[in-house]
Amino acid sequence: MAVTQQEIENRLWNAADELRVAMPEAQYSSVVFPLMFWKYLSDTWEHNHQEFLAQYDGLDDLSPEEAREIEYRDHQSFEIPFIHAGTVQERRASWSSILATVAQHGLGQRVRASLQAIESANPDKFSRLFGSMTWTQEAVLPGEVLASVMRAMDRSPQMHEGNMSHDVLGGAYEYLLKRFSDGSGTRAGQFFTPREVVELIIELLAPKNHESVYDPTCGSGGMLIAAASLLKARGGRGYSLSLNGQEAVTDTAGVARMNLFMHNLTEFKVEVGDTLRDPRFKKPDGSVKQFDVIVANPPYSLKWKPWTNDPRAIGGVAPQSSADWAFVQHMIASMDPKKGRAGVVLPHGVLFRGGQEAAIRRRVLDGDLLESVIGLPSNLFYSTMIPTCILVFRAPGTKIPERQGGVLFIDASARFTKAKNRNVLTDVDITDVVTAYHSRSDGDGEAGLSARFVPITEIVxxxxxxxxxxxIKQTAAEQEDLGTLIDAYNIARAERQKTEQRMLEVLSAAGIEGFDE
Known part of the structure; x- marks a missing residue:
């Protein structure tokens, strides 16, 4: 009998909920996802092993070495090895094997040894897959709680292709990602971009068969998966995409790799490291590698160490106080010169902030690299309530003729539906924005959506x-000019700081000390 989506989701959430006595909900993902993926691998291996045994009933004519060679050649795509080989504690590093020992002391150590053994036995597929695994320590997660989680998760249906499609399995994984983010605020939400925002960006960039897709801040891998899913839904071959991502946090990179595997996507690379300081995708000459489609939802207004001499810094170097434009510069450098396009979600400040950011913005506009600015509703994200925007870029000279020498502005800030914890974009909202993006004429604000192509002369x-x-006058009429407000605030703040500094100098000259600077 086929497993329903709701059944697997309910079972997995019940397992996750066993953690409530030991840790806050924001930390559930670090435990649940490695366990879930381990069970998926074990169930798949066991299913394939039983098929092998059935085909070679008895194995009387095969030596152990011959049997192993045939099994891994024809039936298995990865290895579940033994741990403590050659000792009385020898057992396979599988879910069912360790589950049989949950009542014994040192469960966390056995789980850790099993996951490490799987990583070591499959270095090309699963290297560093399970992250730091600090949760396997008794001081972090007591053995009895870990046992409860495993018992509860074992009540979920067998997670192999003969029993559960990858669509169901991947959907369950995404369900948990969303559930953790919905219930725990910013910490879990840091690596989860709402699905509808991801779908909108991918719809705008429209990846095609055999293209390369790159996310320099890939989080849980949602944008990479969405690229393949959209292509498949459009009748294309999602599996033909080359999927590439970089993530600064080791455990989150592991979440992304597991997520991709759960969706039956195996042609991918997820690297670990700081994209701005240490980009891991490079050409032989040391320059950044270039891709057809680049997507990102980077951390907003991130403090960073600015580049001193980096070819990515077109137009200047972003200020230390905000890496927003540095991420854009990296994405621009990563665009394939013939058909590269990029979409990034950022706060509205990138549109009007002055100083070094203004110089970069000017260079990007003079180069006619920016194709569109799309204003989104506020409170779409788990980690911030501020309104955001999507910027779409095209490689030099690749815009369609109607878009050259200007920027398409779309105001979708009024297009949302209120949900429990945040606002959401509906399928209709997404479709209307994409339609406005592809339209050759301006929109007049009907149904809460306005669009206008603005020539570069007006922007200059x-x-x-x-x-x-x-x-777009509708925006100006309905809300105060955010740029003007921020500019006024920055001026007032600078004046206050100047006055305070003068006051401290006068007090110090008078011998009065002890004031905090």
Whole structure:
């Protein structure tokens, strides 16, 4: 009997909920995802092993070495090895084998040894897959709680292809990602971009068969998976995409790898490291590798160590206080020169902030690299309530003729539905935004959506300010100009700091000390 989506989701959530006595919900993912993937691997290996045994009933004519060679050649795509080989404690590093020992002391150590053994036995597929595994320590997660989680998870259906499709399995994984983010706020939400935002970006960039897709801040891998899923839904071959991602946090990179495997996507690379300081995808000459489609939802206004001499820094170097434009510069450098396009979600500040960011913005606009600015509703994300925007870039000279020499502005800030914890974009909202993006004419704000193509001459006349309210009057009329408000705040703040510094100098000269600077 086929396993339903709701059945697997309920079972897995019940297992996760066993952790409530030991840790906050924001930390559930570090335990549940490695256990879930371990069970998936074990169930798959066991299923394939039974098929092998049935085909070679008895194995009387095969030596152990011959049997192993045939099994791994024809039936298995990865290895589940033994741990403590050659000792009285020898057992296979499988879910069912360790589950049989949950009542014994040292469960966390056996789980850790099993996961490490699987990583070591499959270095090309599973190297560093399970992350740091600190949760296997008794001081972090007591053995009796880990045992309860494993028992509860074991009540979920067998996670192999003969019993459960990858669509169901991948859907269950995404369900847990969303559930953890919904219930725990920013910590879990840091690596989870709402699915509808991901779908919108992918729809705009429209990946095609055999293209390469790259996410420099890939989090849980949702954008890479969405690229393959959309292509498949459009009648294409999602499996033909080359999927590439980089993630700074080791455990989150493991979540991404497991997520991709759960969706039956095996042609991928997920590297670990700081993309701005140490990009891991490079050409032989040391320059950054280039891709057809680049997507990202980087951490907003991240403090960083600015580049001193980096070819990615077109137009200048982003300030230490915000790496927003540095991520954009990296994405631009990563675009294939013939058909590269990029979509990134960022806060509205990138549209109008001055100083070094203004110089970069001017260079990008003068190079006609920015194709579209799309204003999104506020409170879409788990980690922030601020309104965000999508910026779409095209490699130099690759815009369609109607889009050359200007920028398409779309205001979708009023298109949302209120949900329990945040606002959401509906399928209709996404479709309407994509339609406006592909339209050759301006939209008049009907149904809460406005669009206007603005020539570069008008943008230059506005000092290269990209604030949507300057170009779509509906936005300007319905809300105060956010750029003007922030500029006024920054001026007032600088004046206050200057006055405070003068006051401290006067007090110090008078011999009065003890004031905090």
């Amino acid at each position: 006349a506005n000092g290269y300010d990209l604030n949507i309210g300057r170009y």
